Structures are given as C-alpha cells and as structure tokens.
Amino acid sequence: MKKAVLLVNLGTPDAPHTPEVRRYLKEFLLDGRVIDIPALSRWLLVNLIIAPFRAPRSAKAYRKLWTAEGSPLKVYGERLKTLLQDALGEDYEVYLAMRYQNPSMRSILAQIQQKAYEQIILLPLFPQYASATSGSVIQKFYDETRHWQAFPSISIVSYFYNHPAFVQALASRARPYIEADRYDYFVFSYHGVPVRQIQKADLHGCCLQTEDKKVAGCCSRLHEQNQYCYRAQCFATTRLLAEALQLPAERCITAFQSRLGKAEWIQPYTEDVIRQLAEQGAKKVLAFSPAFIADCLETTIEVGEEYKELFEALGGEKWVLVESLNDHASWVEALRQIVTEATLNISRQTVPTQATTVTNQTTA
Incomplete structure (x- = not known):
C-alpha cells in the first residue's frame, strides 16, 4: 500500500490584483491562530480596516514579484512536489496544498480520502513551529478530516529546523x-x-524572562520547557546555520520582520537591527530568510x-539576500530524508481499522 505525503505552504493570491489579494488577506487574517483576538473584533478589524486598505498596496507588491508562471511560492511548490515524488519513488504519492486559497487543503484532502493509503504524512513547509503557521495547518487538517469514517495512520512533522539535511541545504x-x-x-x-502568541504557548512561565526583551533571554538556548517556542527555535536555527558555515557568532544577528498592528511583536525588529548596523559603520551585510522555504513577498x-x-x-x-531553498536539489534531498524518517513501520498486510495519530518531530 502507498503512503500519501501532503506538503502544505501558507498560500498566495490567485492573481496579483486587488480583488484576489483582498480575498487572500481575508481568509488568511480571519484565521484565529493568525490574529488571536475575539472573533467579532477580528472580523471588524480585517474586513473594515486591514483588507480594504492593505489589499491595493499588497497587490502592487505582488505584481513586482509575479512571474510568467505565476506566484513564485506556488510555482516552486509545484516543482518541489514533482521532484520529491521522483526522489521518493512509487511507494509514495506527493500532494501540495495551501493553507489559504488554492489548491485548498479541503480539495486535496478530498482526493486523498478517495484512496486507500497506508499512511498520511502531513508536512507543513515551515521549518520552525508556530501556532499561526504549522499549528494552523495541523488544526485545519483535523477540521477537514473529522468526518472521515476510516483513517490511515497519520504522521505529522511539526518542525524540521534542526534536521541536519535541512541545515546543510541552507548552507549550500x-x-x-x-x-x-x-x-x-x-x-x-x-x-x-506577537509576543502574546509566544507567551500563550509557554506552559512553564519562563517566556522572555529578561529585563531587555530585545535580547534572546530564555530563547538563547533550547531546553525541555521551551522546545516548541518559535522564537527559541529561530535563535537555534541561526546557531546551527552559523556553525555549518563556520561564521563568527558575534557577527550573526537574529531578527524578526513583518509586524502588523500596534501590539508588541517579538524582537529585535529587523529594521532596528539595520539602523544599528549602519550606525556602527557596517558596509556589507549578507541576509538570510530561514523561516521561508520558497521565495515570496516577505x-x-x-x-x-x-x-x-x-x-x-x-x-x-551592500545588502545581499540569499535566495530561498525553492527547488534546489539539496532541499529535495532534505525533504526526502525528513519524509522517510517520518514514515511509520507498518506491516503492509495490516489494513487500518481505526484512527491512529502519531506526531513525529525530526531531531538533529
């Protein structure tokens, strides 16, 4: 029996025009894991303020990004799906879905349901775990499959920032x-x-325990209590990549971009870091975007x-950006390893008769 691999990325508008961008923004920002405020307040904020005013500006930016084939995030996603299928072979069938817009998780899961797979491997394409990204994909998966009467075994890759093959792909x-x-x-x-999302996931009261929230604080190292902290995983990603590239730690800076609204977001902010580097006389900077596996607006x-x-x-x-992994051969190989490791050792003679959920995380 075959195994299904479901790759899920964030999503993209269907076209770089205001109506399509507005539709995308509404679906994205109305997700309670993205803007985690009461539903009515979220609806009013998104529909009356953010989407109407932001959609035209975002559409202009998307037009700069768009290619003849379409949105890079989706184009590279389709290529990645094909390349991974070739790498995994006939025992697997690889699917691609977007958390928001198309191809939708609902439509792809409907296709998967029609086939008697031995196992489904759900792989959100976000290296670090965050409630607003991987968490949202996982919740959507269960929302869309809750009516299924028969389940194969399910394996979820919650994060892969520390997988050696992923780190080496970034380094390459x-x-x-x-x-x-x-x-x-x-x-x-x-x-x-937002800081509140990090703190909501903190079950031990150690989150951001430092007088200066701009520095790493409790995120400076990973341990049992903060292993699912997005900020801590980001700092760990920087350390792993710096080690792989043999970069001096004192010249490697972790920062965070794309703020929205007036709430406090995790720091340091990338814009502030840029200003500080300029004040210090820095002339040449190499920039990385390790939270994204495909080129996109961000x-x-x-x-x-x-x-x-x-x-x-x-x-x-000089400010130079290292491009995303996109469809690079080392990234395809990293995914092949991640999927293979997430595959459960299930007897091919056993037909699954009840729902079994197993969450797997790759480890360094």
Missing part, C-alpha cells in the same frame, strides 16, 4: 555568497509573531528590496 545556498565576498555582518531575518520584496533600500539609505554599501 549561502556558501557561494560567502566564498565570493567578505561581509561585516550576517542578518537572519525571520517572520515575526523574502524577495521585504528583505531583498525594502531592507536593501533602507540599509543603503543609511550609508550601507
């Missing part, structure tokens, strides 16, 4: 840049989340263009 992307030039600093810019436009303009306006000479 960055190494040509490091060999080609000397940089003053290396900035690792991750997508931000990488190509925000980090690659907007932060570059800010750095140069402040006196910097």
